[in-house]
Amino acid sequence: MFLSEGQLFRDEMEHPCFILTRTNSSQTRTLSFFLGGFPAWETTQMWSAVPLCSTYLLALLGNLTVLSIIKAERSLHTPMYLLLAMLAVADLGLSTSTYPTMLRMLWLEAREISFGTCLAQMFFIHTFTDIESAVILAMAFDRYVAICHPLRYSSILTNSVTTKICVAIVVRTTLVQLPLPILLTRLCFTRVSKLSHPYCLHPDIIKHAGSGTRVNSIYGLFVLLSTLGLDLLFVFLSYLLILKTILNIATWRERLKVLNTCISHICAVLLFFIPMICLSMMHRFSKHVSPQAYVFTANIHFLAPPILNPIVYSMKTKPIRRRILRMLCQRGLHRSRVAICQ
Template sequence: MISTTLLGQLLRDEMEHPCFIPPGTNRSQSRTLSFLLGGFPAWETTRMWSAVPLCSMYLLALLGNLAVLAIVGSERSLHAPMYLLLAMLAVADLGLSTSTFPTMLRMLWLEAREISFGTCLAQMFFIHVFADIESAVILAMAFDRYVAICHPLRYGSILTNSVTTKICVAIVTRATLVLLPLPILLSQVCFTRVRRLSHPYCLHPDVIKHAESDVRVHSTYGLFVLLSTLGLDLLFVLLSYLLILKTILSVATWRGRLKALNTCLSHICAVLLFFIPMICLSMMHQFIKHVSPQAYTFTANLHFLVPPILNPIVYSVKAKPIRRRMLRMLCQSDKARRGICR
């Protein structure tokens, strides 16, 4: 039989545990957890002047990607697999930027560093979902380039608009089903009393660092998601470009090789912009224990903030129909530049 002293000690240990719920207390009301956002080491000195460029970056990402969607949607000639995938990439960039920038701006402008547990889980889910969608779209665009270069005569029969639509639906379905368990599992975790994140937004590897209970299942599933989605996508992208390179090298003339390579240049930029920071950030979270906050912040911002800004610029420069239509839109909005459009 357990002694009274031992029973009292067990009760005291349970009450001091972060997940202890007093009798008669509603569990949903008791879990009013919150996290403190980080990511700005020199908080007091950089808060004011950091908000202006961040706001400009967010507006640039919104305008660029919305312009791509408007152009592809309005031009019937652009209703082709390549441009439909570009529109899907713009949707992913819009979702990624909208999931990250507002929290950062709220933190800088309103000095609101605290984020509730539910909001943090929702933000984490959408950030990872749109990142997964962007990764899969980049893979689909690599497949598009592979078919266009390696099997140009069969391009129209292999990649139809119907097939492209099914690919986009499959991409969204995969991202949702694979990542939905993450917030559900985290909602059952007990967290420490000090919960300060390394980034100005919620990421899964960053959140589970503050778990009080055993999170080996969460870490394993997070690593599985990373390898089975973004890791597998990168592997197939590299395989596609190996086949593309083999085909390009078989072309007799240098002019033909450069012309074929030029059609892949904008996609290569998108691959580098997305996957290189992602690999560095994943290595930091999984294998490197002692990393400075500045390195975390810089790498995460490269991964989540830069592609939504630069992708529309890169594709508007390289894709002639997008560039011409975008220039026409700029000219129509400013009558002073009407002479450029002629």
């Protein structure tokens, strides 16, 4: 027995979960999400876009400057700076995965995002986050070898070994993150759901699924513990060994001199992992935490490191600081010459 078109449409709209609705001659309706944000954005969208765009440009400028300096200076083609270059690439990827969506939402008032675009954004955000976590761990290993085994540093950490570490980081992250969007396509969703963040994250998406999410939740927890959790544990162990070596040094001046070589990396660790730990605690005690505080902490976790990492490393790393000052002086001298000629 055949159903009429009106009956089919009513049955389809009443179905509790679906990914694609019917297609007719005029339009195609697809599953989509509405991006969330700060409550203040509702009334100050244009004003909020100005500092947000400025911070995005600052993140791009800072990380591209670090990359260009490391590429131009052959003396910086060493394991430490190769890892710093990969950290800058991860920061560029993370900021490019988050900021454009937020700016589009503020400037164009376009909160709706399609299911496929949301999955792609989620994949890249989590991928670049895991890459940054693994690079921070590799940099901790670099500091451990440099301080605890200084005479063997050049033989343990060669450029070839560093390159293999970087390749292993990308392969590990891709293999671990790839199943996340695939598993999400197997779930049923309501037609339109409002997310908590101004970008797509895996824990936020699965909250709106209309079917069982046990497999997704278990695998998401496995990914979190096997990447960010394991990286944080090994970073902590590395610094315990570094601290033990530093305490064995005779004078306080020498201890502070050795510790000063770790300041930039310690800042990167704190910038990345403290908001992540706060997010985990907020998720555990979500009933006692306001949604605004949760969203704010998530934004700090994903948006702050791409801005602050190049600033910290530019201030604390002498070769990069000197090259930036040299570039600024050359530009200032060039402008003064042009002004004199005019």
